[in-house]
Amino acid sequence: MFDNLFEPLNLGNTTLSNRICLLAHRTNFAQSGRLNERHIAYYRRRAQGECGLIILGELAVHPDDRPWETLIEAHRPEVVADFQKLTDAVHQFDTRIMAQLNHWGFQSSGYVTRKAILGPSAVADIVFGETCKPMEPEDFTEIADAYSQAALRVQQGGFDGLEIDMGPESLLRQFLSPISNHRGDEYGGSLENRMRFPLKIVESVRAAVGNDFTVGVCLCADEKFWGGITPEESVPMAQTLEATGAVDFINVAVGTYYNLHLIMPSMHVPFGFSIDVAEQIKNGIGISVMAGHQIGFPGKADQLIANGKADMVGYVRALISDPDMVKKTREGRVADIRYCVKDNKGCIGRVSQSKALGCIQNPRIGYEPLSDDSSRPPIQRKKKVIVVGAGPSGMEAARVAHERGHEVTVYEKSDTVGGQVKLIGKRPGRGAMQGVIRYLKHMLTEQGVSIQTGVTATPELILEQAPDAVVVATGSVPVSKPFPGNYGPPAVLNGWDVIQDTHPVGEKVLFVDEDGGHHAMATAELLAEQGKQVDMVTGDLFIGIELAPRGELYLGRQRLLQKGVTFRTDLDILEIDTSDNGLRVKARDIYTNESITFEDYDTVVLDVGNTADDDLYHLLKGQVKEVYRIGDCVAPRGIDMAIFEGRRVGEQL
Numbered sequence: 001m002f003d004n005l006f007e008p009l010n011l012g013n014t015t016l017s018n019r020i021c022l023l024a025h026r027t028n029f030a031q032s033g034r035l036n037e038r039h040i041a042y043y044r045r046r047a048q049g050e051c052g053l054i055i056l057g058e059l060a061v062h063p064d065d066r067p068w069e070t071l072i073e074a075h076r077p078e079v080v081a082d083f084q085k086l087t088d089a090v091h092q093f094d095t096r097i098m099a100q101l102n103h104w105g106f107q108s109s110g111y112v113t114r115k116a117i118l119g120p121s122a123v124a125d126i127v128f129g130e131t132c133k134p135m136e137p138e139d140f141t142e143i144a145d146a147y148s149q150a151a152l153r154v155q156q157g158g159f160d161g162l163e164i165d166m167g168p169e170s171l172l173r174q175f176l177s178p179i180s181n182h183r184g185d186e187y188g189g190s191l192e193n194r195m196r197f198p199l200k201i202v203e204s205v206r207a208a209v210g211n212d213f214t215v216g217v218c219l220c221a222d223e224k225f226w227g228g229i230t231p232e233e234s235v236p237m238a239q240t241l242e243a244t245g246a247v248d249f250i251n252v253a254v255g256t257y258y259n260l261h262l263i264m265p266s267m268h269v270p271f272g273f274s275i276d277v278a279e280q281i282k283n284g285i286g287i288s289v290m291a292g293h294q295i296g297f298p299g300k301a302d303q304l305i306a307n308g309k310a311d312m313v314g315y316v317r318a319l320i321s322d323p324d325m326v327k328k329t330r331e332g333r334v335a336d337i338r339y340c341v342k343d344n345k346g347c348i349g350r351v352s353q354s355k356a357l358g359c360i361q362n363p364r365i366g367y368e369p370l371s372d373d374s375s376r377p378p379i380q381r382k383k384k385v386i387v388v389g390a391g392p393s394g395m396e397a398a399r400v401a402h403e404r405g406h407e408v409t410v411y412e413k414s415d416t417v418g419g420q421v422k423l424i425g426k427r428p429g430r431g432a433m434q435g436v437i438r439y440l441k442h443m444l445t446e447q448g449v450s451i452q453t454g455v456t457a458t459p460e461l462i463l464e465q466a467p468d469a470v471v472v473a474t475g476s477v478p479v480s481k482p483f484p485g486n487y488g489p490p491a492v493l494n495g496w497d498v499i500q501d502t503h504p505v506g507e508k509v510l511f512v513d514e515d516g517g518h519h520a521m522a523t524a525e526l527l528a529e530q531g532k533q534v535d536m537v538t539g540d541l542f543i544g545i546e547l548a549p550r551g552e553l554y555l556g557r558q559r560l561l562q563k564g565v566t567f568r569t570d571l572d573i574l575e576i577d578t579s580d581n582g583l584r585v586k587a588r589d590i591y592t593n594e595s596i597t598f599e600d601y602d603t604v605v606l607d608v609g610n611t612a613d614d615d616l617y618h619l620l621k622g623q624v625k626e627v628y629r630i631g632d633c634v635a636p637r638g639i640d641m642a643i644f645e646g647r648r649v650g651e652q653l
Contacts, residue, residue: 001332002306009030009052009312012214012248014160016052017094019305019312020326022319023101023251023292024057024163024218027357028350029366033073035082036083040089040366042277042357042380047095048372049323049354052312054090055163055251056335060104061150065171066112067104067128068354072149074101076302078518083157087323089370096160100218101150101436105171106132106180107257116142120175120197121182133629134183140197143171145301147201148208161214164198167253168263172198173220176237177197177255179228180292191233201374206246216249216290217241222277225258229641231277235284242285249288252278259504262293267342267432272304279309290314297339298329315525316597317347323368327610334386334653335442335549338362341435344550346640362438362643363396379405383468383626385653386411388457388616391419392635393642394473395440400650401471409465411457419475420632421639422501427522429559439517448488459619468627471649472617476610477630482514483578487604491583492576495523495607505532506602510575510585513538513607517546521556527605528563537598539590564603576604610636626653 009016022043047318059074060066073079083099090097105594106119116140119132135143154162166172174180175185175197179190187196188350197207219241221234229237241247254274254643261269271294278291287349292314295301301313321340330335338361346365347360383406387398402408418437425434444451451568454648455461462470481487490503495515497503506586509532520536523546528534536543543560547553556572560567575586585598602612610632617629628649630641 002302002329005298005302005313006330009288010174011216012161013212014096016096016312017054018050018326018330020050020051021053021055021290021312021314022046023314023316024165025316025319026058026351028068028354029356030058030070030072033071033076034573035072035079035086036323037370038366040086042366042368043086043097044089044092044370045096045323045368046319047090047093049319049325050327050398051091051095051319051327055100056086056097056099056159059101059150059154061101062103062146064113064115065103066107067108067205067331067449069112070354074099074153075146075355077153079155080157083154083159088160089159093387098161098163098216099154099157099159099324100163101154102163102165103146103171104169105174106130106292107169109261113307118171120180120624122189123180123182125257130213135187139199144200145292148204151205151208153210155213158281161216161248162205162209163216163218163251164201165218166198167218167220167251171221173229173256176220177223177229177256179225181222191236195237197294199240199244202244202246203243206244210542214248215246216251218251218253219281220254220256221252221281222254222274223256223258224254224262225256228256228258231280231538235278238281242287245252246277247287249290249311250281250285251290251292252310253280254293255358259554260480261555264344264348264551265342266344266550266552268429268552268553268559269294275304275309279335282308282310282638287311292316294342296324298334316357317342320347320357320359320365321360324364332369336446336538338439339435341432343433343639344552345638349550352551355597356464358640359441360638360640360643361481363647376646379653382406383469383653385409385469385473386462386465386467387473388455388462389419389473389475389631390417390451390453391473391475391631392436392440392639393475393640393646394419394420394471395437396643396646397471397473397630398449399440399447402449402648404650406652406653410444410452411455413456415454416453417453423496424518426499427518430518430522436643441528457615457616458622462620463623467624469628469653470620470634472614472627472629473631474613474616474621474633475648476612476636477610478606478651481574482606482608485578487578490603491578492604492606495519495605499521500528505530505561507531507603508533508600508602509535509606510537510598510603511605513540513543514609515546515607516540516544520544520549521560523605523607524565525560525563528560528565534566535568537568537571537573537587538562539572540569542569575591612636
């Protein structure tokens, strides 16, 4: 089973035990420019999970290149000792580790270094907005030397090889791309000229590390943006790189900061969307090719290799979500894999805001032990534990508590498990969220945990069981009346009403979005797909404001606009009234104070947040020795916090 994935592979002088790679990515773990124990534990855990290759990212080759604060400064000599600690930890297992060297060019930030950023031409990055200084002859020499020195430190630090980044977030991609390279000298214009500086870097690195050290290139093979790099150009790029004799493999990347939804794809982007690009590169060269970007489930990855479309596959979020994915795949336990659901909140959403890497599925990210998981202290005594609520928080608490040796019973008032995730999964493009519940339900079933659905857990019922501990995970409910006025169903509904189809929705809908995320946008999209005319209003600067850090705002707004949804921003709702005069919503413009009245609507839908459903907790408090509340019943937040708190309580029981 999955034999192709577990065939060894030679990359230069490095032999991999399998064809699965953890690609370079941000963690934001670094402190004062140094790699630390948090990194070591994180990458060691993926090696323990039998990942064939790990590529360490976040390495800056030059002190003036700082797009954010939490970089590993590979230009400092003292990092060699840090590197050695990391590589020693990974090499405890049958895993190889390489380091990615990068200069971010005009995607860096002078706000950190207080110096001008560099690039091929005087253009401003679409995200950071700084206009760069076009590189001059002395800059080319200085940066090439920086790459070679960083490569030496990587080699001295015990790495098995390195990868030169020419992908979406790199200075070298900026030279390769007609979008950003407008030079009229020998470094611009023709493909030969645009490749001149990237080839200089390859030459410099290879000269530094010698012929026996593995060197690869992450190549942006398709920017998927008008006027950018296409496979028609990237195949010759790859052939030229191969012809140098200095490159042992090509890691194929796609996208740019002009289309963040491709370099940070969400569940709205299909699995395998870039495989055709990897295949074109593979067909054009003889060295090994790696494919990434939402490869999908192990079976898809195995088939990709079997069909000769790539030699290995790269994952990031899948191995964040489940560090044992490779081991479980090898053992045929694919049902036990905690699959990434591509929500992007805990990973991309956090790191893009300069927070440490997280994951809505895996609350242990950044908290991995430096030794085996068996180091977890045993329970003092077996407890009888009741968990009320079979949403993600309650199910995670039950799973962890049972794994630790406690007797666990779960009560759920509805007929099925899942909590709010059941509603999320009914919204357009959000079906993948059901994966959160699929995993938890599967694991609880495998463990034999008693889950009693259709049961309302009253204080009397719970006290009759004489539990040692009760975990209340009853979630939250929509705020009933967030604005002044006389209103309610069926004219005024909340997002849950729409998803559950509790009342008919009229043909013309005013949708009030104070959520700013998927809840509102996906519900509005559902109504538009049903043929409703939907006009959205918000007090924020724009609709979907919470999705910007996740790289999902563009696609979300695009889908809504294509389906006829309109947006109006910067409005405060003052009053809603459904008296004899009809449905009326009063608002004001927060900048001009202009009064605005919306009257010509059949239905108003409110998505303005939830309130904690915590009555049971307060009734039990003081009645049972140990009573915990977790997730939204503490305070409505997100699924990431719900699962995090579920695990934490399960571990402390």
